[in-house]
Amino acid sequence: MLESFIVPLLAATVQSGTPILYATLGEILTEKGGILNLGVEGMMSMAAFVAFAVAYTTGNPWLAFICGGLAGTVMAMLHGFVCITCLGNQVVSGLALTILGVGLCNFLGTPFIGLAAPGFSKFAVPVLSSIPYLGKIFFRQDALVYFCYFIPFIFMIFMNRTRLGIAITAVGEKPGAAAAAGLKAVKLRWMALLGGGFLIGLGGAYLSLAYTHLWANGLAGGRGWIAVALVIFAFWRPGRAVFGAYLFGGVMAFQLRLQAIGTHIPSSLLLMLPYALTILVLIFSAVRGRGGNAPSHLGINIEPEG
């Protein structure tokens, strides 16, 4: 049971949690700067498509991965133009971005359906992969998963130990205070938004480069929304985001496996599992009353002063 079911399940958990983790960290960075971006689903979709198209045409998966990130940045730019430059409503703009991204990805992606592109494959890390159980779970993955192990640490150091990270936090909490301290509040918001967009884009790229190597429409499959919910569950902290992302990765992997084994539970109920968990997780966060952890100026635009 342990060898044949649990270990492979946990290994699959890590893999399916990875894109969610990229996206959640990206959204945390965005929100830390004070911008609410509900376009994650659309951004991941577009990034997955761009990454696939680049990999298909150039055959270079690393270039494709970076281009996926840049696709996220470009989508974030649209959001920034509406919300930061034109002071538009962040919720509406984010929703529009999702609809745009998902729609455009399906439209552009249709000719590619069923095609395969070179991507990342799994390889075992010497030494580490021979640790019993853990080796199989964590160290027989693809390069992007290994890369992702470092990101939460870098993220934590960035937010707490660098001037830029603290300045971004200040802008999300109280842009007026940041401006009075001589910071360029608007510029910092742009940086957080674009940086976050890049990470979200990497999450999307993972889906078409490593999670599967075949193109199919609707690859994001709700992961963007889960990431948005996870930010709240994580109380805007990267450590908890890791936990949350793998939790969801686990549920997704589990429901796939159950379907594969062929239980008599209807598959639509199983497909529902991640979203039922999303609701549970949000209730849990609300009950713990830590919504107060949100950056105080989250979702509020910076109005120019006299």
Next chain:
Amino acid sequence: MKGPQDLTRPDSQKATGFADAAPLISLKGITKRFGKVVANKDISLDLYPGRIKALLGENGAGKSTLMNMLAGRFKPDEGYIEVDGVRKEFTSSKDAIKAGIGMVYQHFMLVETMTVAENVLLGQEGSFFINPREMNDRVRKLAVDYELEIDPTARISDLSMGEKQRVEILKLLYRESRVLIFDEPTAVLTPREAFRLFEALWAMTRLGKSVVFISHKLEEVMAIADEVAILRRGAIDDEVMRDKITSKADLACRMVGKEVLLEVTKEDVEIGEKVLEVKNMTGIGLRGINLHVRKGEVVAIVGVAGNGQQELVEGVSGLRKPPKDTIFIMNKPWRKFFAEMTWNNSMSYIPEDRLDLATARNLDLVDNLLLTTGKGFTKGPFLQRDKAAKVAQELVEEYDVRPGRIQALAWQLSGGNLQKMVLARELYRQPHLIVAEQPTQGLDISATEEVWNKLLEARKMAGILLITGDLGEAVQLADRVAVMYCGQIMDEFPVTDTAKLDNIGLLMAGVRE
């Protein structure tokens, strides 16, 4: 608690050696407009090293606006700023900070979730990575050097107001600001904390820094200032050295100003029954208040802001519950009056805060009319909005509210037009008692005249309780004047008693002969 006398600066605290230094900062002909409101009009001001300049003026006089421009937050529409005799343009706070100018804002600019040290170092240039231990040590040392003890690792949200202010001061000191601006710094402090602040300010002048101290509290200005500039209606009204001010009363007179800007003719109207009676009211910050207003009368409450006027208004207008059996409106006890209050033939309140209390800024004039008169425009469960629109249009025309469109939103109106609209609405209710709080603050002469005339006309139906910081307004409108100081009424006398009127500064400063 320290008495006001104790606030004076001991000789040991005097800054010396800056006697004939050149000005650090010169403001030259600064004008600033917000839409149609002229917040500052052609202001010129010099700040010298080693001296404390007090900016004294009523709320809305334009003190904060002026200093916000010096701190780089706003840009002046006209005029410019010189630092060390060199003309500078500030495009953001950053430029002002670079020029050595720092400001402690009226509402603190601190990030509540961050630590003291993080706040102090926020926006400072330096290495990409920070070392928290070193950062804390640096802030701790700075705090010790200036005797502003504070734990650098404490979170701002855990600090008291006095401590938060100390963090703000540390921010300025860390940046080695040469000009320190304090916007009403004592408003949030206990008297003990206020005295500690004064000591800190004196210490800074001894280091040759130039301090600007914004206040409307006379004692403090008397105690701390080397020079006093008085702002009224956006312009510098008077600028004196502290030595030339003989007493608090003298300062009070200078602040309220006595020159007649405007005169209106006041016809006699018939005096009717009592519409407001305050009997021996003690509580909610007031002591032993006795007062009455009869129909046809204007009773003016004058005094320096913050001496209990607000509490009195809140009590009378129903915003705050007064002690039992102290306030009677139209011969009914307070509780009964407000329980039975009707939309018309009752009481009208014209608040000082036009844009957020008197009106809803994002609603149009019809909806703003309905705010207090809604019950007059209902038919069963339905609101007769078209009827209200017609009335609003009539009022707009009658009171000459510009632009004459009832679709305009409240915030789009200039202060004077908005006030006329509020007045139109409140008088439409045919009140028997009107509470008017600073009704012409921030208005230009012509709007002031119109408001005064309307209020005088309203005496035919109502008694008026007028709260004002402008003595000229009291003299023009009132039949009787009551002077408030520290929650008490110092004296009450007919406006015709010129002897008392001449001594009103003493009363406002809390001195009884």
